[in-house]
Amino acid sequence: MGALKYSRQRESIKEFLAGRRDHPTADVIYMNIRRSYPNISLGTVYRNLSLLESLGEVQRISCGDGAERFDPNTERHYHFVCRQCGCVQDIPMLPLEELEAMASESFEGSIESHTAMFYGVCSRCRG
Amino acid sequence: MGALKYSRQRESIKEFLAGRRDHPTADVIYMNIRRSYPNISLGTVYRNLSLLESLGEVQRISCGDGAERFDPNTERHYHFVCRQCGCVQDIPMLPLEELEAMASESFEGSIESHTAMFYGVCSRCRG
DNA sequence: GTGTTTGCAAACAATTTGCAGAATT
DNA sequence: AATTCTGCAAATTGTTTGCAAACAC
Secondary structure (H helix, E strand, O other), rough: OOOOOOOHHHHHHHHHOOOOOOEEHHHHHHHHHHOOOOOOOOOHHHHHHHHHHHHOOEEEEEEOOOOOEEEEOOOOOOOOOEOOOEEEEEEEEOOOOHHHHHHHHHHOEEEEEEEEEEEOOOOOOOO | OOOOOHHHHHHHHHHHHHHHOOOOOOOHHHHHHHHHOOOOOOHHHHHHHHHHHOOOOOOOEEEEOOOOOEEEOOOOOOEEEEEOOOEEEEEEEOOOOOHHHHHHHHOOEEEEEEEEEEEEEEEHHHH
């Protein structure tokens, strides 16, 4: 059950996201897709984003600013949030596998993965 | 302007949180405080939690499960989220300062702090 | 008495969901 | 023809806010 069918809306969302590195929110995606599909609904955007996430084609990022953000880069990587403009950027470094071993050392549960969030001021805001 | 005045509700929230290591949500706090103050409102709980956060007396944690969580431990530390029961626990290790230096290396903005979230299965769920 | 805090209810924002019709296979 | 996907609107969930009364200093 649940064979995937093509949809131009979903395709358009994928295409839009693919060209982006700014981790847009569902609403931003919606606003942009609307330029090509004026009748698309926010619900469709949310549904497709959740679907794409479960297919492993996009990553959901919550940076605590209220709205979820979506990232077409599904490889493990860290993120940065600017405390001035609120932009979210990728940190170009490989996640430290050792961190998980270190954390496991004095922790009783089993650790399978981790994420990290860096905060500061982005280059644009520093001028 | 803005001299702080005593309030038994705020005191009760601080007291409740102080004895907790499970990072309760505003709603859980509300439910519990209501046992001593049946008339307290959810709005008051939120207002006080935000106030306490700005006073640096509690820390707000967003782990992406919809609701914010509150932690009386304001020292920097990492967190763990169980993918089975959703519980949030502290990771008993010192945050790696070096991580920020590593991240800075190939990043243009200035990094001031970071957090990390570990995922896996807690000891209780593993049985 | 002045200024802060509260309870209540209404407002908000982000996300989800039910349903009939449209699109895909 | 069978099933998935969409648009719309209503429903949910988490959080904030306006206001008059209560409380603290």
